[in-house]
Amino acid sequence: MAAEDQPNPMEEFLRQFGIQPGPDGTFDLGQLMGPLQQAMQQFSRQMSAAGAGSGDGLNWRFVKDIARKVTAAAGPDPSPSASDAVAIRDTVGLADLWLDQHTAFDRTNAPAATWSRAEWVEGTIATWEQLAGSVSTSLAGAVGSLLQRAEPEAAPMMAMMEPMMKMAATGMLSAQVGQGIGQLATDVVSGSDLGFPLTAKPVTALLPTNIAHFAEGLDTPIADVRLYLALREAARQRLFANVAWLGPQMLALIEHYARHITIDASAFEEAMEAQMQGGLTPERMEEFGQQMAGRLFQPTLTSEQVEILGRLETLVANVEGWVDDVVAQTTATLMPRADALLETVRRRRASAGPSETALKTLLNLELRPRRVRDAANVWAAVRSAKGVEGRDAVWAHPDLVPTGADLDDPLGFAEHGHVGGSAAPEMDDLDAMLARLIEQERGSDGDAPREDGEG
Template structure:
């Protein structure tokens, strides 16, 4: 409850309409109805001008997209890739495909090569983010009901009038926060699946030339070599996602399950909503507010289910990125000077809490730190050395064959045990179907990538 000696944000909000409490300190509900309805209609028109949400507490994804685009624009110039950029990416991907043919059992995917601006990355990944983050908005309902059922007597009976306005304001705030997270990611990723999981509806090997140049800045390496190295990593991931049918859906299922369990920090939410009520709820104000509260509206503590889901997801991302490390290390040996130095740069980037980590925290309250990528790379390398490339890649035939945390502790033991028979195809289909039904994965075949 607010300190009664301090100005009440709700009172300040009502003063905008010239409304004052009566002699008994309470408000006349009949007097309030007209101004509140007018405020709600005005705000609805402002938000509808940029696209509508998907329900009473759904997110306005047109607004999310608009915020994300503005964040990328504010981070610096974001020119559309030139024909020369597109040609350079196609050449790098073409060479990467040729080199990878010799070092993985997986055939080439149908993915096209593309050079994207940051804004194009936002547009191309938005459908997947909508599927992953859309469920978070359901957590608003409980938080909103807690705010509108205010204990102060002067606000008694007002829930029915205030709740619709609160819902729209809350959905706008959350949309602004989600847009901030997506925009921040766009400023950091160097390729479409740089986070470690697929993010597009259709396979594509896309690099972001502006972000690649920023990655290469200060490395004392030719930009062409850096571009080729990053193209190798992205092309290897896309081959993996294309050839391992269960992988992308399972990663998205885990992220979606984690996101659905997100809860709103009631105290932070009440403070935020009162600030908005007293300061105005225009789209411009919500955009500014999104950057102010980014990452603070979610409950900081995780549920036991979220902890377990996050551990599974981090292990899976580590196994994916470890496989990419091993494949690319073997592919570049003797062909790309100083490839080992570039791998160390990638590993340092993973270990540091960078822009992508902050963005995932803002977007999904997700602190994805696959600390065991190096251990996973060692396990894949041990299996390849002991049994060859074919047997290393055959492990991806079924999720039950994947290295566990115990295997990452004992790479040589994993190499000895790595040729376990895969379950029958029907069993795999049944197990994957059960997982998707249980965890409600998005319908796309792609998902985010996290290697930070």
Template sequence: MLRSSASLIYRDRLKRELGRVAGDVLTGTEIGFNLLGSSDVVMIPSNVAAFTRDLDASDNDVVLYLLVREAARQRLFHNVGWLAPQLSALLGHFAREITIDFDALSENFRPENLTELSLEDVIAVGESVRGSFFQPASTDTQVEILERLEVLLALVEGWVSHVSSRATAPWMPNAPQLDEVIHRRRASASPVTSVFKELLGLDLHPRLLRDAKNLWAAVEHHRGPEGRDAVWGHPDLLPVRTDLADPLAFAAQGHEEAREDDLDAELRKLLGN
């Protein structure tokens, strides 16, 4: 009964969250995944109009800045062939490792009323355990997947923020203010930012996004735009969480040598290099 109830609760929460996201998302890949499977730059005009209503900025500037960010993210997904499949694989793997807190559910069901339990009662229980529905990541596999997914999503958003700021700086004097608006949106409890937390228990911290943006800026300073984008050439070349905490050290080092493992070292010996 608890398993059936958990399934009903999760389906109800999924419908609600997807409905909230549909009414809040501004562009096709804003949540960080290329769900459309194409490189088209997509914007939701009605949602953008609601977003710009109370902003102290020109609507045209906000729309243009959002389009630049969406185009940058689509460029990244299109040029880095492994990125979208990797994100989907990590998301799927992480979702398979999620466990439901049945103790929290059972505490809210009264045994004497189980025979009279209705769908509305199950949904009400789901709302009462909204904050404790999922058990925290506890296994080594869960922790590893969670960290890799968080870092990869942060790197994507950090890269998009960096290249968007670089592209708009010469032409849009208020680009820094618009970037701060986007950052505040991601730091707020909006449906787009809370969907992973609500459905997967994954919380992407704003500090991690700022660290990622700073890292890409540091890499470009040391290696140039080509060297910056070359980091996306292979998953093993990407920064890890410790690199985000010290972006200057990562940017200053040769990323090939920094990511060389034992197999690469042995191959280098065999090749006489």
């Protein structure tokens, strides 16, 4: 098809609202004003009905609605029964009792929670809003770039349509973020299964539906699987509750990473043109948000994002490696199938499964803490040399926690601390920024913490 015979996206979009070009194929801007204003009012009413906001910010009501639809489409998601709640409560109580002997950290005293997938979405949505909200800044830049590329004669019309285009773009991105959160909800077995905290306050939450899926094909009673996963979740919650700097620093790293996400201009323009040809409705934005999942973000990372990702992967490896060591010691004489369950967890962690796909959809984040085994060896070496108290005391300050280089030398770290000495390196600009974010999160004016990434 010759270029002149191809449909014009703007003309196709305007036709959806009954706006036709004149005999010469051009539009009279004066005559366009009334129909175009009516079209924008109609679209605004549709978006209001869907809960969409205006401006550049993501629409979190729409995000949550899409996430709930994704969980519903993944299969039955019944509200946990009273017997489920009792089983989880008793299991978490037993897990805490066992853990008391194998960690220096006190239990959180937070109630055990039994969540459906939909309840996981509800329970974590505020944190996702914090982490992903800054992506809208990149989106606003993409809208502006698209408007600037319009033909000069179309500039007045594009300026009139800018508010509607921004609403459509944020609606599409909101649908993509909702898709990612919904995918995570179908895969995680507990509240902090991803290795970082997703609730404002400690809560030991387990998802019976996903635990049952995790247990499929395992030669282990479901009660043992549930207890093993409860031990891991309760251990993580103790760590996050007792180490005040850890959760805020992990979330600050993710938030700063997300702030520098770049929208793929060609993919974005393709999606906008397709929406314009088909009419702008919440349903169309949901459809394109799902189709664009994994394509909307620029795949290339900045050097700063690469550095942040290295730090984050090291922190997650340290968290999960510490959990591996604590739970291995806890179950050594009490749960014969624990080693097999640990291998299942490790295989699940190593595979590019639904959680990894969902994080890429959400934040273009390929979080692969490859060195969890190395971190577990470091924590085991420290425990062997200095006992449980000595191992857990390493979490007292971010400068004491193993770096990527330390994971290469477990015995050296156990004996001497950081490779090259224990003095804290000079704080760089990124560290200073993260420290400010953490202080804001904690509402304190204390000493600024830092954490070194892989070397």
